[in-house]
Amino acid sequence: MNADTTTAPPAAAEAPAPTQLTMAGALNAALRDAMAADDRVIVYGEDVGPLGGVFRVTDGLQAQFGDDRIWDSPLAESGIVGTAIGMAMYGMRPVVEMQFDAFSYPAFEQMVSHVAKMRNRTRGRVTLPMVVRIPCAGAIGGVEHHSDSSEAYWTSTPGLTVVMPSNPADAYSMLREAIDSDDPVVFMEPKSRYWSKAPLALPVTTAPMDRAEVVREGTDVTLIAYGPTVRTALEAADAAVDEGLSIEVVDLRSLSPFDDETVGASVRKTSRAAVIHEAAQFGGYGAEVAARVTERNFHHLAAPVLRIAGFDIPFPSPKLEEYHLPTADRVLAALDTWEWDA
């Protein structure tokens, strides 16, 4: 199964015919449907109103729902997240947008000190049903501060749920689930996949948000990917066929919590695993994946778990990003470093 052509559930009697939808369009539809279903859902951030967001994810929503449901806030990310906390305390379900990954950093304190901790601090009395959408990662030719992969900052913070869809169907389904969640969700959107298309009949419900999915079955290697690198993993799997290598690809979907069960089952089947991400390798999310997979599956492993990641450098300028980002070739070359039985 290709991650971009998720099979729709068995057609109900009145299910509309699938139409081609981009991930940005699927996210837009998810917001629209969530706002229509529940008037506690409110949306704000920078340029989300008349402009429809710099990636057009909120396109047309203000015209449909009005300025009291979706509006442009002052340009201050801590203010956006901090006020969303107060709104969630009052029973709203705010969905706020950080315009770019690196622009979320001013909100770090609110995220780490309050969003993540409020429920625990108050012994469950105050839950924060809020979603912080963060367009993330590179490969869009963005100038500095527009291509970071900051997921490890969030995943290393207990109390946060962190998810990242890789395809339009998951984008729709997971955003709806995130908005319905009683807990705060960091919803990371890989920018390079915004324009990827899939035929979708909405509303689509894919696997639960906290589950990883095997998006391609194989027998020799498990490639663990998420967000933008799912495509990279699938490309590597395609190319590996010629070399007689059968690669299984797991799309994590949820970074926190981590689906040990699905990943572990795959790794025990293939006995080899590698994790792929755009973020720098050192202290990156892949380190946690490699450690968990090793700790829990060591006696099933034929080789060390590999990390195929960005270099340990600040994200490069547009003309240099291709050297930094993991490619299918780089993935296959990494797999070649293992000792393989003749």
Add this chain to the structure above:
Amino acid sequence: MAHDGCMSLNVEHAPIRTLPSAKPLRLLDNAGHALTGAATGGFTLPDRETLLDLYRKMVIARRFDVQVTALTKQGRLATYPSAYGQEGCEIGAISAIGSDDWFFPTYRDCVALITRGLEPGEILQSFRGDWHNGYDQHAYRTAAQATPLATQALHAVGLSHAARLRHDPIVAMTFLGDGATSEGDAHEAFNFAAVWQTPTVFVVQNNQYAISVPLSRQTHAATLADKAVGYGMPGYHVDGNDVAAMYAVTHAAVERARAGGGPTLIEGVTYRIESHTNSDDPTRYRQAREVEHWKRRDPIERLEKYLVSEGALSETVRSEITDAAEALAAKTREVMSVEAEPDPLELFDHVYSRPRTALLEQRSALEAELAAGAFAQHEAGDR
């Protein structure tokens, strides 16, 4: 949505451009004389019943504060940030909101919490160290005390904005310190509140020091209330040790906010008589002479002088207040004399609404350790 325009996000209020008074406005001078004219900023002294109520609350709050400081010195609490000397600010402001309004306090505002009706054991649970917070936020409409400076001001703005979107006549009041006004979140909160015209009242307790750092190292503004003008909202520079003035100004701000008039920034000029917390040594950064100066500007004595001069403080009333204060102190001693026994397995219960497998595994691991007696010494009280 059919509703009057003040409920729309696009509120058409002209920005406020008037600077607060250079001198803190006050209604009672330090000798307890009622003031008239320019000094009052046009505010009038609350009625006698209100003043008696404020006096009563201040006396009770101080007794509580002194009791908790004593208990902390006895080792009953891990730490306690006293508000001794700031009762004019604390009680004047908190008395201006109703039980349906929301309050967003800082760690220093325990006396405001007592005044708001929270129980000593609920307030002190965090300082005793058995959980980070011990009261019901929704029941008391009071957020957990915030430690990271100014962060809670944004929560107050968001909550009051949400209330306005729901057409609920709710006001959110938040307290900040002088040091907190330097934080980016204070700026963002003031700005969001003003742009959105939220029903938020910001009370800055300028107690002259952020732990050890004096106000002069915190701001170059003439007053902290001056900052309001930059956001287009009204600011008031108030004598924070004049509880009557603090109450009158905050009450007006609360009613203005409730009526759709937007946020207000109020600076109460006061002084922290005690140390920052029990682990602080204020002799390293301030002169005893300065402390004595402020002790002579005590907010309780000031109102007491006025009430006595008005013949409003009978012995009956005094003894009733003393009894209530002593009863609260006794209750506080009693509740804090019980050794807290927080359940370590609860550590995993509240992080997420839905239990996570990884946390359940870790919970089981700790449970096994406990069963094996790994913390037997701790449980026996040997810390």
